Structure formats: C-alpha cells, structure tokens
Amino acid sequence: MEPKVTIHRYYSRQAKYEGAVEADLELCIKHCGGDVVRIELVNRLHGIQLQRKLRRLLLLMFLSIAYFVGTCGFDNRTISFLQPRILYPLITCASVAILLIRSTLNLVQAERLFYSWDMALQMETVRSFGRESVLCVQRGHIEDIVLNEVIEDLDVKYMLILRTKGSQFKKRPIIPLFNSQSPSIECLQHTYHVLHKYWLNSTKDRSEESYSKDKQSLVNS
Amino acid sequence: MRICMVSDFFYPSIGGVEEHVYNLSQMLLSLGHKIVVLTHAYGDCSGIRYVTGYLKVYYLPIKVCYNQCILPTAVCNVPMLRAVLLRERVEVVHGHSAFSALAHEALMVGSLLGLKTVFTDHSLFGFADLSAALTNNLLEVNLGMVNHAICVSHIGKENTVLRARVAKHRVSVIPNAVDTALFTPDPQQRPSNDIINIVVASRLVYRKGIDLLAGIIPRFKNTPNINFIIVGDGPKRDLLEEIREKTNMQERVQMVGAVEHNRVRDFLVRGHIFLNTSLTEAYCMAIVEAASCGLQVVSTSVGGIPEVLPKSLILLAEPEIDAIYAAILIAIDRHRKSSFKVSPSVGNGHLASDANGKVKRRRRRKVDTPISPTQLPAVSAPPADQNSSTEPVMCPYRCNELVETLYNWEDVALRTVKVYDRVLNERSFTTSELVFAVWQHGSWFLVFFVVAHFLMRLLELWRPRKHVEIAQDVQRRAS
Numbered sequence: 030m031e032p033k034v035t036i037h038r039y040y041s042r043q044a045k046y047e048g049a050v051e052a053d054l055e056l057c058i059k060h061c062g063g064d065v066v067r068i069e070l071v072n073r074l075h076g077i078q079l080q081r082k083l084r085r086l087l088l089l090m091f092l093s094i095a096y097f098v099g100t101c102g103f104d105n106r107t108i109s110f111l112q113p114r115i116l117y118p119l120i121t122c123a124s125v126a127i128l129l130i131r132s133t134l135n136l137v138q139a140e141r142l143f144y145s146w147d148m149a150l151q152m153e154t155v156r157s158f159g160r161e162s163v164l165c166v167q168r169g170h171i172e173d174i175v176l177n178e179v180i181e182d183l184d185v186k187y188m189l190i191l192r193t194k195g196s197q198f199k200k201r202p203i204i205p206l207f208n209s210q211s212p213s214i215e216c217l218q219h220t221y222h223v224l225h226k227y228w229l230n231s232t233k234d235r236s237e238e239s240y241s242k243d244k245q246s247l248v249n250s
Numbered sequence: 251m252r253i254c255m256v257s258d259f260f261y262p263s264i265g266g267v268e269e270h271v272y273n274l275s276q277m278l279l280s281l282g283h284k285i286v287v288l289t290h291a292y293g294d295c296s297g298i299r300y301v302t303g304y305l306k307v308y309y310l311p312i313k314v315c316y317n318q319c320i321l322p323t324a325v326c327n328v329p330m331l332r333a334v335l336l337r338e339r340v341e342v343v344h345g346h347s348a349f350s351a352l353a354h355e356a357l358m359v360g361s362l363l364g365l366k367t368v369f370t371d372h373s374l375f376g377f378a379d380l381s382a383a384l385t386n387n388l389l390e391v392n393l394g395m396v397n398h399a400i401c402v403s404h405i406g407k408e409n410t411v412l413r414a415r416v417a418k419h420r421v422s423v424i425p426n427a428v429d430t431a432l433f434t435p436d437p438q439q440r441p442s443n444d445i446i447n448i449v450v451a452s453r454l455v456y457r458k459g460i461d462l463l464a465g466i467i468p469r470f471k472n473t474p475n476i477n478f479i480i481v482g483d484g485p486k487r488d489l490l491e492e493i494r495e496k497t498n499m500q501e502r503v504q505m506v507g508a509v510e511h512n513r514v515r516d517f518l519v520r521g522h523i524f525l526n527t528s529l530t531e532a533y534c535m536a537i538v539e540a541a542s543c544g545l546q547v548v549s550t551s552v553g554g555i556p557e558v559l560p561k562s563l564i565l566l567a568e569p570e571i572d573a574i575y576a577a578i579l580i581a582i583d584r585h586r587k588s589s590f591k592v593s594p595s596v597g598n599g600h601l602a603s604d605a606n607g608k609v610k611r612r613r614r615r616k617v618d619t620p621i622s623p624t625q626l627p628a629v630s631a632p633p634a635d636q637n638s639s640t641e642p643v644m645c646p647y648r649c650n651e652l653v654e655t656l657y658n659w660e661d662v663a664l665r666t667v668k669v670y671d672r673v674l675n676e677r678s679f680t681t682s683e684l685v686f687a688v689w690q691h692g693s694w695f696l697v698f699f700v701v702a703h704f705l706m707r708l709l710e711l712w713r714p715r716k717h718v719e720i721a722q723d724v725q726r727r728a729s
C-alpha cells in the first residue's frame with residue numbers, strides 16, 4: 030500500500046521575527062497504515078545558513094591570519110605567544126572561532142519522527158555534515174504528547190512535549206519534539222493533532238488486557 | 251477586555267494581596283474578561299500554569315531577593331515582561347502592592363508599550379523612617395506613569411495621595427471583599443458550656459500588634475472560662491508562647507500555627523469573639539471574614555479599619571492594652587446577654603422552658619466572673635463607644651447576610667471594570683510625557699527609565715512587536 034504523503038510549509042519563530050516572506054520549514058507527513066506515521070520537518074534554508082556560517086568562519090580566519098602576519102611576519106625579533114599583542118587577539122579569535130564552529134555544527138537540517146502505536150516513538154535529528162542523533166521511547170514509556178508553553182531565552186514560546194513514564198526516564202520526564210528549529214505554533218499544532226490522532230484513535234485493541242498481554246510478553250522475553 | 255495582573259505576591263504564597271488578586275481575577279473571568287497573572291517563581295512552581303477557572307498564571311523564572319520580592323533592578327526583566335504583555339495582547343496592566351518590585355517594573359514596561367496601567371495599593375505607609383521615605387519616593391515615580399490608582403479604603407487613599415503626590419481624581423476607593431459562601435457561621439462548633447473562645451488570626455509580626463496581644467492575654471489569667479485560639483505564625487510566636495508559659499495558660503491558649511486559608515474558617519467558627527490588634531491596616535480582611543462567620547469583632551481603631559464594618563458588627567478601641575481589654579469585656583458582656591446562645595441541655599438549639607413558658611436560668615456569681623464595664627477601675631481606658639455595651643449581639647447568620655451585602659467580589663469586580671473603562675478612554679502617555687513625569691517626581695529614576703526605553707528599542711529591532719507569536723486562548727468547555 031502506498032503511504033499517503035502530505036507536505037506543508039511553515040515559518041519558524043526566527044523567520045517570523047526576521048519578517049521572512051518565504052516559509053523556511055517544510056513539514057512532510059507520511060501516513061503508513063493505521064498505526065504508523067512518519068513526520069519530517071526539513072529546514073529549507075539549511076544550505077544557505079551553512080554557507081553563511083562557513084563564510085563567517087573563513088572571514089575570521091582570513092582576518093586573523095592577516096593580523097598575525099602583519100604583526101609578526103615582518104619583525105625579526107623573537108616572537109613570544111605571551112606578548113599582549115599576540116595573546117589577547119589569539120584568545121579572542123580562538124573564542125569566536127569556537128563559537129562559530131559550534132553554531133555551525135549545531136545547525137539542524139531535518140528532524141524526523143517515527144511513531145508506531147505497536148512499537149515506539151523515535152526522534153531523529155540530522156545536523157550539519159550528516160551528524161545524527163536518535164532518541165527512542167518505547168510504547169510503554171509514553172505517557173502523553175502535549176503542546177505546552179514554556180519560558181526560554183527571555184521569551185515565551187510553544188513547545189511540543191513528549192511526557193514519559195517509567196524508571197528509565199525518571200531523570201527526563203519530558204522530552205521536547207521538533208524543538209531545535211523553533212517551529213511556529215501553526216506547525217506545532219498540526220503536528221500535535223496528527224500525533225494525538227494516532228495516539229488516541231489507533232485501530233488496534235488498546236484495552237488493558239491487550240496492554241497486560243504485551244507486558245507479559247516483554248517479561249517473558 | 252484583556253487585563254494582566256502583576257504582583258510578587260500570588261499563590262502558593264498566602265496573604266491578603268494574594269487573595270485579592272486571585273478572587274478579583276476569578277470574578278473578572280466570570281464577567282467574560284481575559285485575565286492573566288504575572289508573578290515570580292515559587293520554588294518548583296515555575297513556568298506557565300492554569301489554575302481554577304482557566305486562570306493563566308505566568309510564574310516567571312526570577313529569583314526572590316527578600317520577603318517574597320524580587321530584586322528591584324527596574325530593567326532586568328523587561329524582555330520577559332514585554333514578551334508576555336505582547337503575546338497576551340494585554341490592554342490594561344494592573345499592578346498590586348507597593349512592595350512589589352515586579353509590579354512596578356511591569357507598569358513601567360506597560361507604559362512604554364502604550365498600554366493602560368492601573369495600580370492597587372494594599373498597605374499604609376509612614377512618612378518618618380528611611381525605608382518609608384525611599385518606598386514613597388519610588389511609589390511616587392511609578393504612580394507618575396500610571397493612569398489610575400485604586401486604594402482599598404479612604405484612609406488608604408488619603409495616605410497614597412499624600413505620600414505619592416498623585417492627584418486625588420486619579421485615585422479610586424474600591425474595598426476588598428470576602429467569600430461569604432466560604433466563611434459561613436456554625437454556632438454548633440462553639441463550646442457548649444460557658445467557655446468563651448477569643449480567636450486571633452493573623453501573622454505574628456510586630457505590625458499586627460502582637461505585643462499588645464501579649465499584654466492582653468495575662469489579664470485573663472484569673473478568668474478560667476476565657477480561652478484564646480491563635481491562628482498564624484511569625485517571629486512573635488515565641489513571645490506568645492513565653493507569655494503562655496509564664497501565666498500558666500497552656501490549656502487555655504491554643505497556638506495553632508500557620509494554616510491554609512481554606513481552613514481558617516474551621517477555627518473562626520469555634521470562637522465567639524475575634525480580636526484584631528493591628529497597629530496599621532489599610533483594610534483588614536480578617537475582621538470581615540470573622541464577621542461573616544458570625545463572631546463579634548474587637549479591633550484597634552487604626553488605619554482604614556473604622557470604615558470597614560458597621561458599628562453593629564465591630565467594637566473599636568485605641569491601640570492600647572487597657573482600651574482593648576475593656577472592649578473585650580464589653581464583647582463578653584454582650585455575648586452573655588445574647589438570647590440565641592446554644593443551650594447545652596437540648597440539641598435542637600431551643601432553650602428549655604417550664605410549664606409557664608418562662609426561661610429558667612441558673613444565675614450564680616462566681617469569684618472569677620469577668621469584671622463588668624460598670625465595675626472597671628478608674629485607671630482603665632473608657633470604652634471605645636458609649637453605646638457599645640447596650641447593643642445586642644447580632645445573630646451569626648444575620649451577620650453573614652449583612653457582610654454579603656456590604657462586601658462581595660462581584661461588586662468589587664464591577665467597580666474595577668469601571669476603572670478599566672475609564673483608563674481605556676484616556677489617551678496613552680507619550681514618551682516625552684513619561685520622561686517629564688519621571689523627571690518631575692524623581693530625577694534619579696530617569697537613568698533606569700532611559701535604559702529601559704533603549705532596551706525596548708533594541709527588543710523592537712530584535713523581536714518586532716508585529717511578529718510576536720500570539721498566545722492561544724484556552725476556552726471553557728460547555729458542561
């Protein structure tokens with residue numbers, strides 16, 4: 030059976046604040062049967078953002094090389110790194126470079142969510158240069174999925190939150206979903222409704238007996 | 251109408267300001283307005299929460315500096331306050347309490363955003379000491395940027411007008427109210443014998459006159475049928491416990507400690523007389539709650555207390571031990587003459603009578619009988635009111651009905667809405683007007699105002715007002 034695919038475009042909060050005219054996030058929802066859904070949130074401007082970050086890094090390198098060559102290259106005296114005109118600029122350039130590299134590596138290309146009522150919820154984050162991080166929450170550890178308001182970075186925003194239960198998630202009872210790209214409330218609401226529909230309206234038997242039966246099988250295994 | 255209540259004092263903290271903000275918000279919600287409350291975090295209570303009636307509360311992650319108040323920096327919380335006011339589309343910013351640094355900061359931010367601002371003052375302040383002078387000057391500066399002010403009593407209005415130098419036409423008087431459905435009388439809870447319980451319910455601090463109470467309790471040492479129930483906690487608790495030990499009244503003075511507000515009634519209905527020894531009060535909610543529960547109220551005649559209850563419900567005395575003691579004796583005498591006291595011989599509340607229809611009562615004068623007002627020594631202070639001893643004690647249920655007609659939150663909310671309507675019809679302050687007001691009332695504050703103004707400009711560039719994400723309103727579901 031061919032999965033049903035729907036694609037929507039939304040703004041991120043950053044794009045809204047910048048007054049962008051074109052939506053920078055693309056929400057792709059694949060309905061795979063009655064109990065499985067794949068949701069992917071793609072950063073359409075990731076390439077541009079990455080180029081911009083790399084340009085800044087290159088500019089910093091060029092400026093630092095020019096400065097150090099101009100300061101030390103034509104001097105016949107012995108160069109010491111402890112000299113103030115060498116040490117302070119070096120620390121400053123290194124700090125800025127670290128920040129730029131860190132922000133470049135933390136750029137999010139896409140966030141993928143796989144939810145199956147039978148199995149688990151898996152959250153995959155793809156960052157720059159193909160780096161991935163995966164988080165999997167088993168079905169029995171999912172308490173609820175809520176759309177909550179949070180205070181972060183001196184601002185108030187909405188966040189899609191996965192509430193967990195069980196001893197494995199005792200130190201992390203809530204897990205934010207699609208948080209890295211700061212999607213707007215419209216995108217989060219759409220995602221929330223899709224997930225909650227699958228969470229509540231599964232075609233499988235969700236009675237306690239079925240849950241106990243599955244739990245028993247887990248114990249046996 | 252969209253209103254934002256701002257104060258450092260809100261639940262889970264317990265107090266008069268907290269109760270006022272909560273009840274007023276609930277009533278305004280029932281009138282169809284959109285209300286949000288802004289306060290700082292209380293321990294684990296942080297973030298955005300919804301309380302009864304879908305009242306939205308922002309517990310901002312701000313550290314508490316002193317006595318449940320944040321550090322009065324005046325500018326550090328501008329970004330968060332601006333974010334909340336804009337996303338909630340607030341029309342009126344209503345600050346509460348002169349002690350609240352968060353309220354003052356939010357009022358300034360609201361003025362800079364072009365919103366209407368209202369301030370409610372809940373306390374009386376002096377003029378002589380250094381702390382009062384500083385607080386008055388700060389209040390003067392902030393009220394210069396406020397559209398309208400509300401005081402809880404006429405004495406409070408007079409006090410605010412004098413110390414904050416605000417025009418009297420910009421100050422309204424709207425008293426507090428009490429939930430009479432919660433504070434209902436229950437005479438059955440009172441002792442069935444001749445014991446009289448005197449209830450004191452307040453924080454045990456100097457301002458509440460606990461030193462006066464410590465001087466009054468020993469005077470009933472030789473009166474075994476007079477008991478005290480003291481509800482509350484504070485620094486002066488040790489003093490009361492010491493007095494109790496010295497006078498050997500452990501069995502007759504009950505120190506309950508701090509209790510939740512919804513449990514205060516359980517102690518009030520056990521009493522016959524409510525004693526308030528405050529040294530200063532703009533409006534005393536405790537005496538209204540006690541009157542609603544059917545207790546005779548004996549209070550010091552300070553601040554706005556004389557205008558809170560009618561003479562039929564309260565006995566006023568000067569804030570002196572002798573005067574308060576005399577008023578208590580009057581209350582005891584009135585209580586003994588009352589005709590609706592529950593008889594211990596029957597359970598239905600009716601007095602037993604003989605065949606001739608006459609009420610038979612055993613009258614025996616005891617050695618420890620309280621001294622009647624006519625037998626007071628010459629050195630004692632005269633009663634607060636000459637006719638107090640002759641007035642009959644009102645039925646507890648009648649007291650509740652009377653308090654309900656005098657003070658109810660619906661009336662308070664309607665009067666507050668009138669103030670909101672008034673300020674909404676006024677023109678917003680321009681930046682130059684705000685600068686002039688700050689310069690006129692306190693030029694030292696101009697530095698903070700300028701910093702806040704430029705901070706707002708930067709925030710407008712960083713997070714433009716028109717692009718702020720609007721909060722979704724939670725609607726009540728029809729049951």
